[in-house]
Ligand SMILES: O=C(O)CCC(=O)C(=O)O
């Protein structure tokens with residue numbers, strides 16, 4: 001059969017109707033992608049996957065009124081004050097209103113090296129050009145795009161990568177430090193900046209997530225995995241702060257208000273300064289661990305994080 005034999009399908013009528021968003025849905029479904037890639041397929045190819053119950057975001061992503069927030073009002077202030085008082089990992093408070101804390105001894109050198117090895121596995125081929133921002137999609141999600149706002153490479157340490165022992169250790173430590181459930185954390189995002197790479201001023205807050213069960217990103221734990229590089233500082237221009245990359249260092253800041261943890265705090269907008277030095281040797285590797293106010297991992301299973309899962313590379 002020719003690919004064109006599959007026209008976008010529509011199934012049912014009225015409230016239960018659902019449609020495919022792509023001509024390729026039928027071919028992908030035949031190739032088994034509804035099971036292999038359900039977060040994209042069951043939403044965008046609902047007719048071909050027989051998943052009309054997933055077609056409506058309102059129904060699929062309804063909020064559970066009984067769900068307890070992972071970050072409740074006041075938690076941000078309590079958490080940062082506790083971290084300062086505890087004194088573990090050599091904390092330095094750079095700002096208190098809002099909080100920005102650096103933990104120079106968060107990772108051991110071995111752990112940083114282990115994360116670097118994970119980032120570089122298969123010759124670094126898991127990295128893709130970083131995306132950000134992005135336009136809305138017909139399914140009400142954001143489709144991040146590569147833009148001038150950011151030049152770097154990114155990979156998600158998700159699914160199988162969770163089980164790597166260094167990742168597991170680091171996630172458990174972060175969870176214990178912040179006293180948040182594992183499900184509120186996104187998979188670790190690994191970043192690579194080469195000579196000239198940067199990330200312009202932004203907030204980590206994703207507005208579309210506020211109305212979703214995952215809630216917005218409330219806290220960022222940012223890990224520096226390499227050092228001895230020129231540039232590449234993380235700067236907070238509204239606070240006059242600049243954090244240098246240093247192996248094993250973590251920076252911790254909120255993207256929301258302590259009293260209203262689903263409301264953005266624009267005082268912590270930040271940028272990654274360009275990495276300087278010789279082409280080929282200038283390199284900054286780092287990682288983001290984002291904590292949400294809701295259960296991010298449960299929301300991710302149901303394609304309810306507001307970010308469109310990528311389509312299958314092709315129908316085989
Ligand atoms: O690379 C940095 O220093 C900061 C990166 C960042 O802000 C981000 O990935 O959201």
Ligand SMILES: [Fe+2]
Pocket residue numbers: 202203204270
């Ligand atoms: Fe950021």
